[in-house]
Amino acid sequence: MKKLVSHQLVKYLEDRGIEHIFGLCGHTNIAVLTALETSTIKYVNVRHEQIAAHMADGYARVKKQAAVLLSHLGPGLTNAATGVANAALDSIPMVVIAGDVPTHYYGKHPHQEVNLHADATQYEIYRPFVKRAWRVDSAHLFPEILEKAFRLAESGNPGPVLISVPMDIFSTEMDTCHFERVKHNTKKLHKPSIDQETAQKIIQTLTSSKNPLFYVGGGIMLADAAQELRQLVDHLNIPVAYSLMGKGAVSDEHPLTLGMTGFWGTKFINDKCKQADYILALGTRFGEADSSSWESEYTFNFPPTKLIQIDIDPSEIGRNYPVEIGVVADLKQALTVLNDVAEEILPNGLQPVSLNSLKEEIARNRKAFKESNKPFIQDNCFPMMPQRILEEVRQVLPKDALITTDVGWNKNGVGQQFPIYEAGSILTPGGYCTMGFGAPAALGAKIAKPDRVVVSLVGDGGFGQNPAVLATAFEENIPVVWIIMNNFAFGTIAGLQKAHFGTTLGTVFEKDGEPYSPDFAAIARAYGIEGIKIKAAEEFKLALERAIRINKPVVIDVAMLNNPVPTDGHWNIMDIYSPNKKVHHASV
Template sequence: MNNIVSHQLVRYLERRGIKHIFGLCGHTNIAVLSAIEKSSIQFINVRHEQIASHAADGYARVTGKASVVLSHLGPGMTNAATGVANAALDCIPMVVIAGDIPSHYYGKHPHQEVNLHSDGAQYEIYKPFVKRAWRVERPELFPEIIEKAFQLAESGQPGPVLVDVPMDIFSKEVDPHLFDRQLGNTKSLRKPSLDQQTAEEIIDAILAAERPILYVGGGILLAKAATELQKFVDHLQLPVAHSLMGKGALPDDHPFILGMTGFWGTRYINDSCRNADLILGLGSRFKEADCSSWYPEYTFDIPGTARLIQIDIEPSEIGRNYPVEIGAVADLKQALGILTKVARAKVPEGVRRPGLQQEIADVQAGFRQKNVAMETSDAFPMMPERILAETRAVLPRNAIITTDVGWNKNGVGQQFPVFVPGSILTPGGYATMGFGGPAAIGAKIAAPDRIVVALIGDGGFGQNPALLATARHENLAVIWLIMNNNAFGTIAGLEKAHYQTTFGTVFEKDGESTSPDYAAIARAYGVEGITVESAGDFKPSLERAIALNKPVVIDVRMINNPVPTTGYWNILDIYSPGEKISHVSTD
């Protein structure tokens, strides 16, 4: 019995250091579940597979290692697909192990098989968004496949992979030596750095530039290169702008941090990038929202005013959206190390930019001052600015924040200071509603000694409330802070601005709210539920939730004000061409 594939798989995972598996049962994976029961691995049981994949995503972001999802075939795989795709677009390493129909039933239309176009091909559902999808055809091939799966998920530009296993393969015997021999394979690949000549060319270009800027993406955090980034910035005193996913790569109280660019960027940040004469892009795809839909008059004017140097671990990202003068494929931790070494050799005393430092400080102070009225308003429903300001005031610097979409993503990116690299987990590329709640579960399991708060909207929390069952079962002290505007607020604002209606976006009928009582839902799951009744009640409620040290849902009603912006998004042209309509203020 111990020599069957399912038991040897679990044994392999134990020796690889896997401590948690996220998933949900099904008749195709119970052989694996029975093996996990007798192992040191903790199975995090969920009530919906999307919760499993989002939680595994959050777990991987905190640990920096591939997480593991165990799924059933058919609806199990498709339920999990949204979370796996979200991980893919944010480059998060994940290994999905899915049971499938018995191999001897291919083409017979057995229970839950999807075979409209080909037989035994359910695993192909994942092909558009995973780095690779394997279907295991024979038991003796499984050991090499699972080893390759982890290596591929964690190497280069990280991402999820799928290992699809017909359920009869799980129960077949296999020589344990085939798994044992995989232990001799390295579990961490050596990563490429910059050569000396390229590093010198880059530093020379920076030193010759009048208005250089570093543009930082999530690749810095994936490479665990935040320390190296700060050393480089400190030596040359370079201003740093970042994408949404790059937030936190440099602490938000660093004197040379500008902030987030693009649609939800401020005018000063966008203008600083647009007027730069040299941009060093580090681990960024230069995506649409971060670049104001690539309109040169808003954020980046490349090559109009600026030359671009781009470094990334993935070759296909270099030059994807802007022409590049120097493109280098390298691990950013290694690259920043040699760039700093070369910079110290060329300018031992470093570069000092006191005028720029003061300018950034003045602008930041001015932006904070403009928000004071909102942050101190006693209005109820609350101003979102006050919710964010008081949350930041209560939390320690190293608290982990997960976000969803809307104010709790765009507003947080713009206005919520992050001080510790990797302490904010945001759905970037896929922008998945429903990510923040389950991701907080994974984050807390990965970092049990840190405070974890999910800043989410009522629309986002409503996607996966069953996550509370998992939180109660595992006694996870996560706080779900629901910024409740009784709507899919961002979309409501867009529709109102362009079509003078909010049809299908607001949770009302005949003038009455149809939203549930989220605190009562929490209590029904056996979780503490708090309803905030006034603006003055919010901060004490959050402090109490932290002190309880158990799962808590806080429901706070919020005014549906849009996030202010000076950037651009070309959907505004598409909705109302030529009319220059925006649903946000431009102060």
């Protein structure tokens, strides 16, 4: 029996359990959109492809499966590129299906063809950041490519893949046997674990060391291994530090959670990492900001500290620091075995002599940091102190709320001083640090978990990238709350420029020498969404409580002082700007 490829594609996605597709129309993909009209799959329409990509990213992080992005060719595909690259750098699984020029017109300048170096090569644009890019040159190969694409996106170190499909293939009638055949493939692969002998060596090494430490990254969330990690932490009573992407892997309330390392980490946390004799690193890349530019004076000191590293991606093991024991494994599988071995070797757990004093030290430092923030939290000034905004957001939100951030205070400040209690409840752009991620990612997160409160903490610069997210929120009635921390600037960069070069050219928003910002609350209302413009500090908390209570999309525009996030770590760019000086950011 023959059917249109577009209809067979949609049936394939339904059978695979896909519930949502994010995208934007074009003449190359409307055959697929037509097939979706009678599908169980919900198509989520957007006004810009970058929005679709970030929505798919946020959706995949929360849903814990590959998201599907449908794109038009040429400018549609390049508009989505930033969002897809962001997913790639954070190892988020995504299958991008893009329309392409007709096969019979390759190289003839058909509408929107990319052919400057070779004919019909739009798929080459994605090569630097996707795990693989395919162009479908024959309809009967499309089912096999789809199978390979989903498998590759979700296996190993996850990430996006691209399938570029000439529009005539979507509209081709093809025998259904080709799609029927791939139904027999397993859709879930068994993942590599760790052998018993290596697990015993790791547990014995950690339990015989004087000052061990766990260092965890976003790989814990990707592997859905937070429960196994907490079990090991509780059994061995070893403290935990984390990268920005690892925040929440163990609750910030846990008595052995140290906090975030690196440039925006505190001196106490960074010093604890330097003082460790052994560190077990789980699913982390030891990125520059998390590792204070890898300079041993500030965060990590390998050697003399010795490193045990477990990661699903062999290229990450030993990339930045020498490794004594390196293991390629899925973290959920590896931690399950490590827990079994730890129970066998130490049935009653490990109770270090210094455990109580360590917990007391961590508690004292948390309290001291909180006390140091009190003047800012209690300040009634307006524009508001960023510390007060974050404090009141945390007071209002339920512990399991999903929070997305963008870049700037809302990312760095959240990582440093905003407690996260459940793994996977903070979605932040770590690898690519994309301005414009937070607002649309919140929509994807809410679609994935409609029963959870979802709040997006974004700057005015980031929200201004793609305010058309509000059109999708209104049309689909997606009740996200956006808190725009509005400092009338690209604040973090303005603080850098001011500190090192004494100017803010191109980094602050001004009109005739005066601070300028559009009225984001009015913009929200123009889209049909409730917009609240905060005019005094005491209004903010009440507005947020109401926004959550009404369960509708709401924009809260709150003016904020552009004070820099406190920094105790180090970032080598400071030495590039101002050699031999201890200069960081300045207030603007």
